[in-house]
Amino acid sequence: MNTPASVVHDELAPWLPPEVDEFMAGLLAGRAGSRRALGNAVRDFHTEVLAPSSSELEFRYAADLALRSRTLLHGGVDALLESLHPDVEWSTPILTTYGLTAGPVLDIHLNGRGLQLYPSPLTAECLALDAPDRRPVLVYPCADHATDDLPDTDALADLLGRTRATVLRALTHSATTTQLSRRTGISLPSTSDHTRILRNAGLITTHRTNGTALHSQTPTAHHLLTGATRGITGQIPKTPAITADNR
Structure with missing residues (x-):
């Protein structure tokens, strides 16, 4: 106030x-x-x-901070930016993010101001703030867990099928059908079919707004994936929502 x-x-x-x-x-x-x-x-x-959710929010924020700190320590800035989120791409000197919906493109030139990264457990997409004479801020969804190597035996894939398991894992962060197709590298019709089956099985929910379907994991899916590895494979061309150029 x-x-x-x-x-x-x-x-x-x-x-x-x-x-x-x-x-x-x-x-x-x-x-x-x-x-x-x-x-x-x-x-x-x-x-x-x-x-009422402060303990969980603090845990998720701290877990993301620990993950990013380890990545920065062992891989440097490039590794940090490359691993922020499935919808963030780093190609020196440009950082590009992709929104849940097709909106206006915001082009941010850092001009030596730096970039503040802010993990949030309260958003499903990346958000940017670029105010004059202030350091730009990029808010991105907190990671739920650190990503480990895929095990030799993937019990979830045995249960659901490899492609459907990949789709469910890709929903660690909520996504539209188009976004999910991009994350997993499968076609839109196939993505729609897999989300329908996962929704009927009670593993995801779908909210439709203005013609856009946003898919999210249910608590059942979250418990199913607890302790399991989350893998996201394949990429196809995307339309940027936010770009930050450090030149």
Whole structure:
């Protein structure tokens, strides 16, 4: 609630349409009533959602931080950026991310400002913030577990079939059908068929919004995969959502 009005405006304005409701207009203008309403909403969200889940959220954040620290220590910056998330690609000097839906392309030039990486257990896709005279921020979904080598015997593949097991593992992070097809390297019709079977088996859920189907693992699938290796194979061309150029 004490954040300077200029900061609120810089962080919100790029993401809002030209016409906004009275509340959002008040935030952009720095009005006290809108700021109090937002502050109360944040407190309520913390009380009802974050506080009861704080232990799990802290564990996931710390696990991701430990994983990235080990990667940076043993493989350097290139290895860190190459392994951030299935929807992040690093090709020196450009870091490219891909969103859940086909939206506008945001091209960020770092110009010596650096890039802050922020793992979040509360998002299913990568988000970027590029405010003038501030270090750009890339928010990406926390990794659930470190990736180990595939075992000689893959019990999940024996149970579901190798391709379907790959599809389920690729949903460690929620994905649209197109995104899932890209992650696994299989065709869209085949991806749709596998998601239908996994959904009927109670291993994934599908939420449809504006013609886009977003697939996520169910708790049953999460328990099934606990301790198992998650592998994602194959890539096909993608349309970028965010690019960061360090030149």
